[in-house]
Amino acid sequence: MSQQAAKQEAVSACRTQIESQLEKLRTLATEQAAPAAIKPEVALLQSITDQLAELSVAPKKGSSKITLKTPKGTRDWDPLSMALRKHVFSTIERVFAKHGAVTIDTPVFELKEILAGKYGEDSKLIYDLQDQGGELCSLRYDLTVPFARFVAMNPTEYGSIKRYHIAKVYRRDQPAMTKGRFREFYQCDFDIAGTYDAMVPDAECLCVVTEALDALGIEGFTIKVNHRKILDAIFAICGVPEDKIRTISSAVDKLDKSPWDEVRREMVEDKGLDGAVADKIGTYVQRHGGRDLLAQLQQDAELTQNARATEGLADMELLFQYLDVYQIMDRISFDLSLARGLDYYTGLIYEVVTAASAPPGFGANAALAPAAAPKPKQKKDGEEEIDESAVGVGSIAAGGRYDNLVGMFSGSKKPDAVPCVGVSVGVERVFSILMQRIRDAQARGERTAVRQKEVEVFVMSMGDGLLLERMQVCKMLWDSGIKAEFLYKKKPKLQAQFAVVDKEQIPFAVMLAPGEWAQGTVRVKQQLGKEESGNDKGEEVPLKDLCSYLLQKRA
């Protein structure tokens, strides 16, 4: 049978299978069968359809029809970006380790059920893997849920742990890459799990994020803080029905980008809240400040009669005391509009915003001046329109306390058996800020601290190729731990070799010439900048002393 005939046969077999599979599904649908019975049949239908589609593709090898790009919302990291990324990560790691954190890693995908019910309205942004038989999995959406799963799996060893985790997470969000919002992006998380005295670990998380951003040279950031218990108490005393609390909470969270009128309209018109209730909420959530605001709330008769509010206010009192010792109270804005979208927070919540994205006059005691509302966005690519606040455009770090998440996994009778608090640094915006600085420096012709390539020595031939000899010299250098390269040509041109040295700014050139080589010597030239090295022929060094000569010179 010819290949063509075999293929034709496979195609028609597929079509028959599809028809019978559709018949089976129709029966199941008519019988109102359980979804669990329908799902695998649909998966089977899909795999047959995929097979059919593959058979129908003409096998054109080397076809240029391929779209040469990375998937939407993702990007490559070129050598310069990678050098910067390594610098940023090692800076952040140093801070995390200084506070005694160990590090862990988890798989890039988790069982789908592990992620279910953790992210509120954002759950629709989770990437699923295709059902190819076996378990259903999803790409991790953050590092917090995998961490809680890890702790729940290892309660004895890691029921009390301070860990950091730097890794990629995935969100099927509407990308805005110029703003640093990607579908694949890094998070740098620092979390403390374990039963400790109130607000002590929480305060350290804020201290850690401040040190990390300071170490990266990020200036003028503000840490907005709020407390879920205070917020819930406010909603309760204002008369928000229990089942509307989360949705009203997400509306409030938009106050950093939309004016109060717009948020009020959403509450009343879209979410069916009573106008008077909304107005009362407005008297609270438009306030922010520092100790002054805390003092006002502590005087609020209605609020202080609510048990949850009292707990929240006591926490804030302690927190401010600790942050004073850590000397970061001047970075703090106690902001009653901060709500955070995720389901799992139970106590203190916080978000770090950069000056650039903060409204004018923003600061610990300034009057609230909301930025203009964002422009309405167009639907594109048949994907859902995503609200900008979902990821937090101006935010460069965020986190909070989540005391029940580990308990949700371990099924412990005590839901807060392993209370946790943590902070996540969203480094993409940090990268953007720092990359701009590097490009500015390069434009001014300055050398930057971040080097892509670390080669110290270029081994070159001054005539006759001397390929084996250049290899031999490189081998000597490599064995001594010296970073060295040569041109992979049998007879490289002199100019081509010097071009590499100049372009890569390699500090030393080792030059091999047939005559000197015969006498056991090579010539070493240190590149000190164009003026000085112009007519310098370099120093003659016996081959046997070359490594020690260079090791001494570079020291």
Add this chain to the structure above:
Amino acid sequence: MSQQAAKQEAVSACRTQIESQLEKLRTLATEQAAPAAIKPEVALLQSITDQLAELSVAPKKGSSKITLKTPKGTRDWDPLSMALRKHVFSTIERVFAKHGAVTIDTPVFELKEILAGKYGEDSKLIYDLQDQGGELCSLRYDLTVPFARFVAMNPTEYGSIKRYHIAKVYRRDQPAMTKGRFREFYQCDFDIAGTYDAMVPDAECLCVVTEALDALGIEGFTIKVNHRKILDAIFAICGVPEDKIRTISSAVDKLDKSPWDEVRREMVEDKGLDGAVADKIGTYVQRHGGRDLLAQLQQDAELTQNARATEGLADMELLFQYLDVYQIMDRISFDLSLARGLDYYTGLIYEVVTAASAPPGFGANAALAPAAAPKPKQKKDGEEEIDESAVGVGSIAAGGRYDNLVGMFSGSKKPDAVPCVGVSVGVERVFSILMQRIRDAQARGERTAVRQKEVEVFVMSMGDGLLLERMQVCKMLWDSGIKAEFLYKKKPKLQAQFAVVDKEQIPFAVMLAPGEWAQGTVRVKQQLGKEESGNDKGEEVPLKDLCSYLLQKRA
């Protein structure tokens, strides 16, 4: 409307949609519509079914029904494994950088079509993302194809590049985790792209992998080398039909695990090769050696009349010359049975095997003594049975030359416009080997070089809690770059604090006592082991001198 009623309504809406979607599909199937028209409708059916399934799940928060595990074939990295991983990666990175490589990164998933047609029989192991609307994507299967895609996208800047890439790749393989075979695992790749003189970059790749494994302390490994052109020539002169070359090639590749009789049987019975052809192949592919084998082949009249063989043999001649200069010929076994499964190799191919997995007596000139055939495996989880040779159990590194892969992407008229060669270190087996050494050392009570936690100072209270004071001291230490911790309790017990110092082997304890604190001093005790520190009360140090005192002590 009650929540229950709303849900009921949503469920019945879903069921109606499913029925109408099935109707639509039946029409398409009857009309024999193009797969491209059917696929999106099936995807839509699937998303409705998913919705139905989600609606049918009872919203039990905190339910303990969740399976607490990582997905099949994946694992968590605990703090000790992470410390080892960091050690391994930095060791390998140092070698790569020594040879002048820069580093890049690519997204964890690529457009599906980028990966299509690159992996031969192994394509079935690719993980696909679910079609959630938008582009079809797959998790990367290796780092080579993404690298070629990156170079093809940036031909001017990176048409000539030496880069390394350390990242996770994904294969839906049958996991054998005790053997270090995972579905999510790391590869450490070093590749050289660009037009250079023959075998010079190839030889450096072998030099690099040797240096990396030596630096990691891996002993007794062998580098098997072969050449695709020689292998293809052998198949041609033995009379293998053109369209059977790849499948016969994979059969030959199994000779490292199966005896010749078994491989011959597969060729003849399963793949329909003529018995005489198989026997003639057997006279070649059972041979391995070093220069001696090369010399024999150079004398082979039939082989040397084949143009491809001549090219391959000339390459090997050059390679051996260069490897002599790099002093690694003693690691090399020229092995005619090495075929490598992937489609994209065009020239030299190689695989590094550890002594443990090599057959007894294995070595550059020893007689071939194949290991026993692997036990037949059971099907599990409804997934396909995977041949063990697909991933190469005994192999810890592999690679080769792939001159046409970039051209496949760029659609260039010259398919080898950007020739490449590279090597990939499979670190999972390296981790297993090194982790075993650490556990052995721990069992002997020895301290290991790999530390999980780097804390230098533990700040403790000798009475009265002194929480704010301990915070203040830690803040001073952190500001000086000293790694410090304290217990997150208001009034920690003395014993609990000493327990941390002992368990974590923290070098310094800074002790705060109310009386001394009032006079501006603290006590510093260096932990030197149990005997010495037993009755030592430590040294009294003025608080203002504490940082400089500790910085000096640790130096």
